[in-house]
Amino acid sequence: MSRSSATLRAPVRLPPMPGEAAAAAACPPIVMARARLADGQLRFLSPDGFARAARHGFFLLQIPDGLDLAPGDRFVRHFHRPAETGPLAGYTGYRDAPAPGPYEGYFDRPFDQWENFYIERRHWRMIPPEVARMGEAMAEAGIAILRAVLDRVGIPADEFGRLTGRLTEGGGHRMLAFNHFRPDKPVRGSKFHRDSGWVTVLRSTEPGLLAWIDGALCAVDPEPGHLIVNFGSAMEVLTEATATPIRANVHGVVRTERPAAAARVSYVVFLDSDLDQDIWRWRPDGPERLQSVADFAVQEVGRTYDADDANL
Secondary structure (H helix, E strand, O other): OOOOOOOOOOOOOOOOOOEHHHHHHHOOEOOOOEEEEEOOEEEEOOOOHHHHHHHHOEEEEEOOOOOOOHHHHHHHOOOOOOOOOHHHOOOOOHHHOOOOOOOOEEEEOOOEOEEEEEEEHHHHHHOOHHHHHHHHHHHHHHHHHHHHHHHHOOOOHHHHHHHOOOHHHOOOEEEEEEEEEOOOOOOEOOOOEOOOOOEEEEEOOOOOEEEEEOOEEEEOOOOOOEEEEEEOHHHHHHHOOOOOOOOOOOEEEOEOOOOHHHOEEEEEEEEEOOOOOEEEEEEOOEEEEEEEHHHHHHHHHHOOOOOOOOOO
């Protein structure tokens, strides 16, 4: 990783990742802004909602009308199990599935309780069609949020496509990621990290996510009827010179301490630019190209899964 990279942030010193009992006692929950999508428009429910979301890097999104999360809830609890026939055919056996592309497939993280299955939109034919339809709806919600945020910070709409690698125009990188945290592994849940892309739309139903906000570890707890949205590093880099910089906060998952049958699960849609695109910073006189997305991905993703807790 180049230490001269224009996008490499200053190191953040963090305490070790706690277990879930210690986190519940010591890490107060942040009061996240709440928003909903109405006719493709992002509406915050309080006057300071957008400002809080920008500072925290997180907000709660009311589950959009018509978004059925039941297929994802089913898939995330079974993807890691051996292939079965019958009702779970198509929901199991992904531990042995071939990796269809870069950063895709099944991963057993050696330093974390995490095991994941990542799959990009062009390969969603590999998963049950109802799960793919859910992924499309989650991605469209995230792209509506992306467009609303870019507009809110003063970036002209005719620049959206170039700056986001065509994500706002129907292209880009849309990755479904399913996470299973194994309590039998006596290691951290996941490393503290920043997401690398634009917007992450998260489905989580129980506590365990922590973020470094205003100099303290805080719980980012789910709320019934809502998704959690967080901003990634591409958004932070693009907006850091605007009047309303959007933060990509460092976050991670506590060590799960419970019976294996009650393992923690979650899933997300990551929204990124394609690897052949560029990373930009918006300045008063227009966009400044900083780095290729391919190099940015190596820099950001590589340190998300390594053993060094201080490598942030």
